[in-house]
Amino acid sequence: MPQMKPMNWLNLMMYFLLSLLFSLTNLNFFMKKKKKKIFMIIYNFKFKW
Known part of the structure; x- marks a missing residue:
């Protein structure tokens, strides 16, 4: 897992x-x-992180 810098x-x-x-x-x-x-796209976008 890449290190998250403040800028990123x-x-x-x-x-x-x-x-x-x-x-x-x-x-x-x-x-x-x-x-x-659209609802499914937003839903997938939220849980993709």
């Missing part, structure tokens, strides 16, 4: 926050068509 942790945190923001911004659009698929 910060990058991961920023990436996560940006992804979350992107998801919230496009939530309405995704809800209309691919609600279940």
Whole structure:
């Protein structure tokens, strides 16, 4: 398991926050068509770490 440096942790945190923001911004659009698929993607993304 690679050693986590503070900078790497910060990058991961920023990436996560940006992804979350992107998801919230496009939530309405995704809800209309691919609600279940998007939910599974987010679910898998959370537990992939």
